Amino acid sequence: MIKDYFRFAFRSITNRKLRSWLTMIGIFIGIASVVALISIGQGMEDAINEQFESMGSDKVMVMPGGEGGFGFGAFSADPLTENDLKVIEKTKGVDKVAEMFYKNGRVKFKDETKTILVIGLPTDESADVITSMEGFEAEKGRDLKNGDKYKVTIGWRFWNEDIFEKSVNLRNKLEIEGEKFEVVGLVKRIGNPQDDAQIYIPIEVAKELFDDDEISSIFVQVKKGYEPSEIAEEIKEELRDYRDEEEGEESFQVQTFEQLMESVSSILNIVRAVLIGIAGISLVVGGIGIMNTMYTSVLERTKEIGIMKSIGAKNSDILLIFLLESGTYGIVGGVIGIVLGLSMSLGVEKIAAMFLGTDLLRASITLWLVGGALAFSFIIGCISGVFPAKQAAKLKPVDALRYE
């Protein structure tokens, strides 16, 4: 019986092609935007989680500057120093500590000079706290090692893209702040265009070169069996005592990667919710479009309703026929919307990879998303049809038959 009702629904939808298309446009624009946003949002979160996971969750990061930011580049009146490093090293639960230095420097290759972010990395065994986490590992050649002086490893874009006129290769010479360095390693792709345009030199050399002994950030490896968030608190307390600062007014930040991940994903969630909410409005409008079409349809087919009732259709049959018809509007609009939405998000992924060089924007296509969107569009269709269908069902057979 349901099968027959679906057939009637399709018949009456295809019978009024133009109106049906116009009705469904409302739904598929809404579904397409929601699907595209969810797909990209989910893909982005997956990508970020992956990045964080590769960094390792057993690490804590200490940076200069007060609360209110994370990542690199906070300028501070109270920079971190070697002494802070020592305090952290002695804190309970800390396994290894690595410092990192970075500054923009003038880099010359052949006859071109560019301003490039130069990162100073330790050359002892503490380096792998940073390299494993940040992905600064050489794909060709080798990493910086103990005893290296004027050696440099270069980001992915130097040897694959267009930072300099010619791509840089192993054993080429780069002039950094006037000193000649030999390229010993080509770093693998990180996936973020900024990160892929950095170069790495031994930290001691970097400090000398820039005549600066500030520490840009400190990476802490937590001992096995210790909770990173507890160790982070521990470090905060020790540093506060050492630097004689009040709680809440620290001139440095201590963050675990879990916290970092949480704050990133909570921002992402808010952005996503707002965007999906906006797209959701178009779905509501689409639903109202269906409702309008269904009311018109009930009015036009009053006589048909009378006929169906005279040959034995119960109120519930009429209700079901009209509900399925509006549900069909929803589901057909939904199918088109899903196809459109997924192509949109795949397009965004391709464009982002091509023009921005990032793989952070990617489309996540799950069965759950497709199935959910399909069910949702059907439900929207049905809900929009409830009132018109009720109106149709309660028509008196005599009145409906007499209607011209």
Next chain:
Amino acid sequence: MTDTIIELRNVWKTYPMGEVQVHALRGINLKIKKGEFVAIQGPSGSGKSTAMFMVGCLDVPTKGHVFLDNKDISLLQESDLAQIRGKKIGFIFQRFNLLPTLSAIENVELPMVFQNVLETQRIKKTKSLLKSVGLEERMTHRPTQLSGGEMQRVAIARALTNDPQVLLADEPTGNLDSKTGEEIMRFLHILHKKEKRTIVMVTHDKNIAKQAERQINLKDGQVL
């Protein structure tokens, strides 16, 4: 009493028309026996359509009782009435009343869909019915592709699908030319004589009414 299939006992029907109450039926009494071919005849406004709605369980009286197969239907709910219509009554309308989006075969199938008849059974029955009204060649045509006489024959086939106890024909020849009208009347006679079906025909046309076994004349909502 047992051979009475329909009985209207002191049936009143009142419609509100703005401020005034219009009495479409004023205390009608009539009995129709099983296997009878009855014509309800009267001018427009005589209440014959309203009477047919009562007989066809499409409406219930304001006052009085309607018995179908010895069952009082005047107090039933719409969903129960729909069940009775679907099983016991077959309608043939003046304007054929086929669903325009469905083919001839689907139109005839429709009453069985509402009775939850299995698809294979439905198709078998529909085909034999359309064959019996001489439309086996035009089963997949839509109503707009059929002539008036053909549409009425589809409607007759549809009315017969659930083997109803009563066939109700409302001005069955009203929208047809006289030749086609005669053809439809011949069908009704065959159904009455050969298949012993009870037929109630509503018409304003005395010549058509005369073809029935018995005529009931209505005027101003009363039996003359």
